Structure formats: C-alpha cells, structure tokens
Amino acid sequence: MTDDLYRIWVYLSASPLLALTATLVAYQGGLWLYEKSGRRPVVNPVLIAVGLLVGLLLVTETRYGDYFEGAQFVHFMLGPATVALAVPLYGQLRALRGSVMATVVAIVLGSLTAILSALGIAWALGGSLQTVISLAPKSVTTPIAMALSDRLGGLASLTAVAVIITGMVGAIAGGWLLDRFGITDQRARGLAIGVAAHGIGTARAFQVNETTGAFAGLAMGLNALATTLFFAAAIAWFG
C-alpha cells in the first residue's frame, strides 16, 4: 500500500501537472477565504496561497526548484499580463491627460522614498551592509530588483523575498493607510499602491476599482524605470 502510494507520488512529482494544479487549487482556496471573509484585505489570496504551498513543500520535503518546474507555466503569464496593463491604462486616458506632471512627480518622489526609507530603516535597525543593499530596491518588480541588488553587492535571492513580502504588505495595509491619511482620489490611491507594492499591489488595486488598478499598473512600470535610474546614478557616484 505504502509502496503503491510512493510509486504514484514519484510519478506525479516528475510531471508539471502536480505543481501546476496545487498552485491553482491553493489560489482558489485563498480566493474562497477572501470572499468568505467579506473581502477583507487582510485575507489576501496571494498570501494564503503562498502560505499553503510553502507548508506543502516543507511537509513533503519537495525542493523549490522541482515545484517551480511545474509552476513556471503560471509564472510565465506574468509577462503578457504586464503588457495587458496597457488596456486599462488606455481606458484612463482622460483621467491621465489632466495630471501628467503630477503623476511623474509623485512617482519619482515616491520611488526615492521607497529606496531611502528601506536603506535608512534597515541600517538603523542594525542590518548588515549586504542586507541593507538587498532591501533597497524592494518596491520594484522582482527581475529588476534582483539585478539592481546584485550589481550593488546585495543578495539577489534575499531581494526577491523582500519584493514579494513588500507586495503583500502594500496589498494588505495600503487601503487602510490611505483611508487614515484621507487620500480618497482613486488616481492617487492607485499610484501609491503601484509605486510601493508593484504587481502584487496592482493585483489588489484591480480588485477594488478599475481606475485604481490602471494607475497602479502605470506606477509600477514607471517606478521600475525611476528606481533603475536612481541606482545607476548611485553606482556612477560611488563607483
């Protein structure tokens, strides 16, 4: 009996089907809980799915690389989904026209805030130089953040984790924070979430409202550019 189970397990874990299905099922579970909770932001479906899958990998002693073999099909769709952000953004063309300068200034200063606050806080709390550098690009999307961290002597893999956690923090706490500070303009709310919490924040913003989502997507793209330029300047400055 155990032998049979083991044989089935060996067979399944060699194909992408298992990891792919587990990812979808975990996310569906997250969505179900989110709906059940009355759509409370704390019950974030991404966080729940990640938690379930991390638990599953630890219990079954599955290597992350083996899991990713299957899950990469979901991961791949991030590229076309990023391109697709152009569609809701075009829908906001009218809203965008009156506020181009404001948008650019808010994103650039927001980007600088993200980098400097991460540097300052991590340093003040006793982080090593490597940790501090690894955390600095946490608000931009994963591939860029990892490349920037690596170039400045950070730990790219720690950066990847920081980026994901940052996204979840922004998605969960963003709406509440913006409410507390009386920021009600949907464009401002979208930009704030997109600059601070990249794609995971943008995903959350789309759950709330199309305008917020469109501005979050825009902010995510422009913040990637702004952060890269800030890092390039820092590298040129310090050698």
Place this chain on the structure above:
Amino acid sequence: MLRYLTILLVCQLVGETIVTGFSLPVPGPVLGMALLFLGLVVRRGGSPGLDDFSRGLLQHLGLLFVPAGVGVVLHLRLLAEAWLPIAGALLFGTGLTIVVTGWLMQRLARPPLPNPSGEGGR
C-alpha cells in the same frame, strides 16, 4: 482569445528584443506595455475582444505571483536571522512610501474629470 494572447506576446517579444538589443534598464514586458499603449493611442482604442481578454487576465494577476512568492521557502533561515531590519524596512518603508506617493498625487493632480462612462469612481 488566441488572437489577443498573440497580440500581447508579440508586444512582449518586441519589448524584450529592444531591451536586450540596446541594453535598456527596463524589463521587456514593461516596454511591451508601453508599445501596446502607443498602439492603442494611435488606433484610438483596441477591440472589445482585447479589452475583455486583458481584463480577464488582470483579474487574476495575483495568481501569477504565487510561484515566485513560494520562493520565500528558500530563505526562511535568512529571514529568521535578520528579521528585525528586514521587517522594519518592509513594513515601515512600504507604509511611508504609500502615504508619501498618495499624498503628493492628491495634492498635485487637478480634481478628477467627471467620468462619462460612469464606471467605478467614488
């Protein structure tokens, strides 16, 4: 549906090609987004089919981050070792960034134009 996925993939591929060819500091998909946006501006909008497909894809944007998120499992020890600076920077840095960006935009942007389509809004 296949047609719209093709459009998105072509934009991404062109984006990746330009980024790699000129060693640009932006990710290929972000340039692909800019290209599609320009295309929509030039053509004065896409088709309802493209709209629906894109919205469908973006509705589940969160799912697409799950495989990368599970990568946290590789660094549980590192997180445990330096949890204080990491948690501090991630929580307070992210919060501060959200408030600063949102406040600036709300302060600087002119009030939103009335929305004729009547969607969302407040």
